[in-house]
Amino acid sequence: MKVWGVVGWKNSGKTGLMERLVTEFTRRGLRVSTLKHAHHSFDVDQEGKDSYRHRVAGATEVLLASRNRWALMHELRDDVEPTLDDLLGRLSPVDLVLVEGYKRDRHRKVEAHRAETGNPLIAHSDETIRAVASDSNASAHGRPTFDLNDTRGIADFIANELGL
Template sequence: MNIYGVVGWKNAGKTGLMERLVSEITARGFSVSTIKHAHHSFDVDHPGKDSYRHRDAGAREVLLASRNRWALMHELHDHEEPPLADLLTKLEPVDLVLVEGYKRDDHPKIEAFRAVTANSLIAPEDETIRAVASDTALELDCPVFDLDDTGGIADFILAEVGL
């Protein structure tokens, strides 16, 4: 599977860019899956629901299924967070996996950057960042796209992975 990341600091526009890229690339006929890294605790389940009660009782995994979708929840308990490479093996084969976050991993990435956040750029110190999508003009040693140039960014990513 081809993998390409979208990284950046908080409020840099990563999720919006991911959403637009998924729409753009799937509209071109490619299959896309995504992985989103969360630095905080999260839950896709709700207290009181049967599946939550199964997990709360101690189940290691709970698979919730309906005619529209299924979701597998895996409790880590005292185990380490799995590396991205292990998570990728959980996905069915697709043309492209877009990864939001995992900025320290070794896959190719594009950095989302918004000037208003006043954060520094990651790209100058990270050779895995192949381009930057920004809301302001930047002088860098890699391609710089307008943050809203979804088509151009999609063209770049697809060319990078050979699609």
């Protein structure tokens, strides 16, 4: 599987760019999966539902299935957070996995950047960031800079870099 990341500071436009890239790559006929890192505790389950009750009772994994979809929830309890490679290994094979977050990992990435956040470019200190998608004229040491909303151009760049 080919892997490409989208990184950036909070409110930089990462999620919107991810959504547009998924739409663009699937429009091109590619099978795409996504993996998102959350820096906070989150819950995809609802209190009171059977699956929630199973998990709270102590189950390590709860698999919820219907004829439309299935979801596997895995409780880490006191285990170490899995690495990006561990998580990628759990995904079914696809043409492309787009990863939101995991900015410290070594896969190739595009940085989403909005001037209004006032944050510096991560690309200045990270050579794995191959391009910047920004709403300003941000410069990243000679790496390509795209308009944050130039989804087709960014997708073309990623496809070329990955040989898709």
